[in-house]
Structure formats: structure tokens, C-alpha cells
Amino acid sequence: MTMSRPTPEGRFGDFGGRFVPESLIAACEELERAFTEAWSDPSFIDEFQRVLCDYAGRPSPVTECHRLSQRLGVRVLLKREDLNHTGSHKINNVIGQALLAKRMGKSKLVAETGAGQHGVATATAAALLGMECKVYMGAVDVERQALNVFRMKLLGSDVEAVMSGSRTLKDAVNEALRHWVAAVEDTHYCLGSVMGPHPYPWMVREFHRVIGEEARAQCSEILGGGEPDVVTACVGGGSNAIGIFSGFIDTEAQLVGVEPAGGAAVGGGVPGVVHGMLSYLKQDEDGQVLEAESISAGLDYPGVGPEHSYLASVGRATYVSVTDDEVVAAFELLSRTEGIIPALESAHAIAWVAREPSLKGKTVLVNLSGRGDKDVDQMMDILG
Ligand SMILES: *Cc1c(COP(=O)(O)O)cnc(C)c1O
Numbered sequence: 001m002t003m004s005r006p007t008p009e010g011r012f013g014d015f016g017g018r019f020v021p022e023s024l025i026a027a028c029e030e031l032e033r034a035f036t037e038a039w040s041d042p043s044f045i046d047e048f049q050r051v052l053c054d055y056a057g058r059p060s061p062v063t064e065c066h067r068l069s070q071r072l073g074v075r076v077l078l079k080r081e082d083l084n085h086t087g088s089h090k091i092n093n094v095i096g097q098a099l100l101a102k103r104m105g106k107s108k109l110v111a112e113t114g115a116g117q118h119g120v121a122t123a124t125a126a127a128l129l130g131m132e133c134k135v136y137m138g139a140v141d142v143e144r145q146a147l148n149v150f151r152m153k154l155l156g157s158d159v160e161a162v163m164s165g166s167r168t169l170k171d172a173v174n175e176a177l178r179h180w181v182a183a184v185e186d187t188h189y190c191l192g193s194v195m196g197p198h199p200y201p202w203m204v205r206e207f208h209r210v211i212g213e214e215a216r217a218q219c220s221e222i223l224g225g226g227e228p229d230v231v232t233a234c235v236g237g238g239s240n241a242i243g244i245f246s247g248f249i250d251t252e253a254q255l256v257g258v259e260p261a262g263g264a265a266v267g268g269g270v271p272g273v274v275h276g277m278l279s280y281l282k283q284d285e286d287g288q289v290l291e292a293e294s295i296s297a298g299l300d301y302p303g304v305g306p307e308h309s310y311l312a313s314v315g316r317a318t319y320v321s322v323t324d325d326e327v328v329a330a331f332e333l334l335s336r337t338e339g340i341i342p343a344l345e346s347a348h349a350i351a352w353v354a355r356e357p358s359l360k361g362k363t364v365l366v367n368l369s370g371r372g373d374k375d376v377d378q379m380m381d382i383l384g
Contacts, residue, residue, distance in 0.1 A: 062222060089367075
């Protein structure tokens with residue numbers, strides 16, 4: 001099995017597609033053409049790799065966790081996406097999309113954000129490339145994430161509070177899509193995960209492939225050839241997970257996505273359409289999309305990228321969930337055993353490794369998607 005292109009309709013098995021109003025079809029098609037062309041142009045790929053290296057700090061290392069491994073009886077390796085500029089994997093995708101937007105002759109970016117991490121990353125790429133940027137953010141999140149709102153403004157972006165619906169991420173995506181339709185002439189929609197209408201789930205995966213490709217070579221070096229037994233990552237929309245999975249899809253490694261118990265789209269959802277894609281989705285009996293709820297704002301997305309639904313449906317990847325209490329314990333555990341304060345999102349993957357008895361004696365590669373500086377205030381309230 002390889003991770004190849006979706007069908008021309010943007011399907012991964014039964015999932016994905018392009019469920020958008022007529023007015024957005026042309027914009028998606030233009031983007032698909034531009035990305036297809038750019039991704040087969042060595043000069044674009046060179047430029048992408050150069051910015052990832054000189055600006056974002058790639059390659060990120062793989063760290064062997066000696067003390068944590070001893071504690072758990074599991075050999076734990078971490079792929080250190082927390083060490084990238086802006087503190088997470090998100091920079092890979094935004095640099096790719098911003099460079100593509102420039103190549104398409106667009107001067108403006110629009111983005112959605114929940115906790116503010118994707119908004120900050122997009123504002124960063126916009127500043128780097130001299131582009132205008134507007135970020136839609138639910139009014140509730142604007143309130144909760146004041147520091148990231150200030151960061152985006154500092155970077156020169158405009159932040160617009162979304163007052164519709166539940167005033168959170170789901171509504172911010174809808175507003176950003178609406179803005180894009182109206183301004184598509186000079187504006188690119190920089191979507192933050194492997195979700196949305198075709199070509200986004202495919203394109204965003206391609207920009208995050210670098211995580212898995214680097215990790216495959218680094219693990220091979222550390223392990224003297226061969227791969228880890230298990231590769232795991234947290235899953236919100238699913239971009240950091242698909243990035244690391246893509247390096248191991250053709251191996252024997254078990255692939256495990258970890259969702260928050262309060263937002264388990266694959267584990268607790270049913271197939272449905274949201275934000276232009278068909279995928280597993282948390283919804284009630286009337287088909288209303290449910291709010292996801294977890295301790296980490298970055299995983300509060302009610303859906304999941306369609307390729308994850310596909311990987312689950314064919315059994316290539318499995319999806320598990322962990323509770324907020326387990327996540328808090330894992331946040332402390334990694335801090336104390338390795339001197340690495342993880343993002344609460346990433347702590348989900350650590351929590352599963354710490355809990356799962358079948359991992360004893362195995363080698364597990366965890367994608368540490370981000371650093372925890374942004375979460376220390378919240379944890380200070382909880383852990384005192
Ligand atoms: C945004 C974010 C996530 C969730 O997004 P995915 O698309 O599921 O990767 C996970 N970890 C961190 C650190 C994030 O900032």
C-alpha cells in the first residue's frame with residue numbers, strides 16, 4: 001500500500017470528495033491545477049525545502065527517550081516537530097500553501113483558526129512573504145486565546161471574530177470559505193489541516209510528508225535498519241498524523257491515531273458531510289454536527305480528514321482515544337522524565353503509549369506535534 005493521489009473526484013475510498021457550492025468549484029479546481037503543476041516542478045520543491053530548512057529549522061531531530069522508556073518498558077522515540085519555528089508541525093503546511101499562493105499570483109491569505117496556532121503560523125508565513133493576511137476565529141476562541149490573537153496582530157495580520165453558530169472553529173471555517181468565494185481573484189484560503197474539499201486533504205498531506213520521510217531515515221539510523229513496531233500521533237483534523245504515517249505506510253509498522261475521548265470522530269462518529277468533505281463526523285441523531293470537547297483546543301474539531309476515515313475503513317490504521325485526565329498525567333510524565341514539555345495535543349499520543357499494555361518491549365515512534373509553552377497557563381490552573 002502506498003499513499004498515492006486520491007481519485008480525480010478527490011476520493012480516498014468512499015471518503016473525501018468536494019461537497020461545496022457551485023461558486024467554490026472553480027476555485028478548488030484552480031487550486032488543484034496549480035498544486036499539481038507546482039508539485040511536479042523541481043524549482044518549487046527546492047524553494048519549499050529551502051524555506052523549511054533555512055527558516056523553519058528542518059530537519060527536526062528524532063530523540064530517544066531513555067528515562068521514559070525505562071519507566072514504561074517501551075522503547076520510545078520522539079519525532080521533534082515541537083522544535084520547528086512557531087512550535088509545531090503547522091509551519092510545514094503554511095509555508096507550502098503561502099509559496100503556492102504567491103506562484104498563483106495571489107497577494108492575500110485568509111485562514112481559520114481555533115486555538116490560534118494555525119492562525120499564528122499563517123500570519124508568520126504571510127509576514128515572511130510580504131502577503132496580506134486575515135484570520136477568522138470564533139468569538140469564544142478570541143476570548144479564550146488572547147495571547148495568540150495578539151501574536152497574529154503583532155505579525156501584521158487582521159483577526160476577525162466570528163459571531164455565528166457556536167462561535168468556535170467550525171464557524172470560523174465556514175466564514176473563511178465564504179470570504180474565499182468572494183475574494184478568490186487575489187486571495188488564497190490557507191486551510192489548516194488535511195480536511196475540507198479536494199484538493200486540500202491531499203495537498204496538505206503532501207506538505208507534511210516531510211515529517212514521515214525524515215523520521216523513516218532517522219529511525220533506520222537509530223535502530224540499525226528496520227522500522228519502529230508502532231508509529232503514533234494525535235489526531236484533530238489529522239495533519240501531523242498523516243504526515244508521519246506517510247513515511248511508514250508501506251512498512252509493517254502499526255499506525256495508531258489518538259483522538260480525545262470528547263472528540264473521537266473516527267472512534268465515535270458516523271460518516272457525514274462537513275466543510276466540503278465526506279468523512280467520519282461527530283453528529284447527533286438529527287445529523288447536527290456536535291461540538292468536540294477536549295482539554296486541548298487544538299483537537300476540538302468534530303470531523304477528521306477523509307484519508308484517516310479511509311485508513312480506518314481498510315484497517316491500515318487504528319484509532320484510539322484517551323481521556324483528559326490521562327492527558328494531564330502524560331503532560332507531567334514527559335516533562336519530568338525527559339525535560340520536554342509537550343503540547344496538550346501531543347500529550348494525547350504519549351498518554352496512549354503510557355497506558356497501552358500491548359506495547360511492552362516494543363519500539364514506538366511518537367510524533368511530538370508541538371511544544372507546550374502555550375499550555376502552561378492552563379496547566380498551572382489544573383496542577384497548581
Ligand atoms: C493544531 C495542532 C494539532 C492538531 O492538528 P492535526 O491536523 O490533527 O495535526 C496537533 N498538535 C499541535 C501541536 C497542534 O498545534
